[in-house]
Amino acid sequence: MGHELSQPSHQPVLLNESIHSLAIEPNGSYLDATFGRGGHSKAILEQLGHNGQLFVLDRDPQAIEVARRLAEEDPRVTVLPGTFSCLDDLLGDQVKLNGALFDLGISSPQVDQSERGFSFQQDGPIDMRMDNQHGMSASDWLNRASEEEITWVLSQYGEERFSSEIAKHIVQTRARSPIKTTKQLVEIILAVVPSMAAGKHPATKVFQAIRMHINDELSEIREGLPLVIEKIVTTGRLVVISYHSLEHQLVSDVLKRSPANTDSTSNKPRLKKLGQAVRASRDERLSNRRARSALLRTWEKKS
Numbered sequence: 440m441g442h443e444l445s446q447p448s449h450q451p452v453l454l455n456e457s458i459h460s461l462a463i464e465p466n467g468s469y470l471d472a473t474f475g476r477g478g479h480s481k482a483i484l485e486q487l488g489h490n491g492q493l494f495v496l497d498r499d500p501q502a503i504e505v506a507r508r509l510a511e512e513d514p515r516v517t518v519l520p521g522t523f524s525c526l527d528d529l530l531g532d533q534v535k536l537n538g539a540l541f542d543l544g545i546s547s548p549q550v551d552q553s554e555r556g557f558s559f560q561q562d563g564p565i566d567m568r569m570d571n572q573h574g575m576s577a578s579d580w581l582n583r584a585s586e587e588e589i590t591w592v593l594s595q596y597g598e599e600r601f602s603s604e605i606a607k608h609i610v611q612t613r614a615r616s617p618i619k620t621t622k623q624l625v626e627i628i629l630a631v632v633p634s635m636a637a638g639k640h641p642a643t644k645v646f647q648a649i650r651m652h653i654n655d656e657l658s659e660i661r662e663g664l665p666l667v668i669e670k671i672v673t674t675g676r677l678v679v680i681s682y683h684s685l686e687h688q689l690v691s692d693v694l695k696r697s698p699a700n701t702d703s704t705s706n707k708p709r710l711k712k713l714g715q716a717v718r719a720s721r722d723e724r725l726s727n728r729r730a731r732s733a734l735l736r737t738w739e740k741k742s
């Protein structure tokens with residue numbers, strides 16, 4: 440089945456590797472927990488038979504719009520608008536999964552649209568919400584949070600060396616006029632962070648940290664992964680693509696602490712890591728910047 444998914448597009452990362460890792464059963468039920476623009480979903484559908492099922496989740500209204508168009512063309516697709524942490528309610532008690540894919544972080548369309556405020560390379564309102572219809576924008580947070588809270592967020596989620604200096608400058612600047620644009624924030628950072636370290640723009644870590652805080656990204660992973668693990672059947676697979684050290688570490692911790700793996704009194708099937716973590720090929724890393732830091736790991740439920 441061919442699907443024309445709308446622009447702006449997202450080049451799916453580790454596409455063949457993730458589909459191979461899911462070991463798709465044609466009549467199985469699968470979850471793409473991070474639909475984005477549907478690159479991975481489309482590849483899953485190509486391997487699924489007529490009786491297969493694909494649940495697709497995203498919290499971004501634009502992604503959901505694209506997913507709904509796909510579902511109109513393909514009855515195997517069920518669209519779930521919402522977050523990882525709500526997956527229990529969204530999937531309901533009856534659904535069992537043969538596999539689930541999490542391709543963490545944000546999509547290229549989110550970064551590339553200046554009005555979403557995720558990019559330090561384009562000027563726009565600092566919004567940074569994946570679901571831009573609910574919750575507090577980054578601008579609201581930056582203009583209200585205490586200096587201590589800003590310092591904490593930048594150092595915890597960005598591992599930013601200059602977190603307290605940047606937080607201080609944010610608080611001084613907003614006392615004169617509110618911080619509303621990505622350009623204003625970049626200027627604050629450039630005034631404090633000395634120079635380009637290791638080829639990275641000085642705003643990289645700060646933008647990552649604020650985005651993670653605004654979208655509560657680590658809590659979402661911590662709460663959502665166990666809900667999905669519960670729903671995976673024996674021999675079913677969990678595939679996770681993560682993009683930075685905090686995500687890599689958290690995913691490992693959640694899997695190690697999963698009740699399926701820690702309850703020694705239970706006869707429940709356990710999750711076993713399959714093989715080594717996979718990195719993108721040199722060609723993919725050269726053609727897609729997002730793939731450079733990507734790490735794909737696979738677990739299987741075994742009795």
Ligand SMILES: C[S@@+](CC[C@H](N)C(=O)[O-])C[C@H]1O[C@@H](n2cnc3c(N)ncnc32)[C@H](O)[C@@H]1O
Nearest residue numbers: 451473475476477478479497498499522523659
């Ligand atoms: C890296 S993109 C996925 C791209 C997708 N695999 C593709 O090929 O188009 C991550 C997507 O997951 C969504 N997302 C991230 N965290 C989420 C969460 N906690 N709940 C629901 N969706 C989330 C984002 O809105 C974004 O659209």
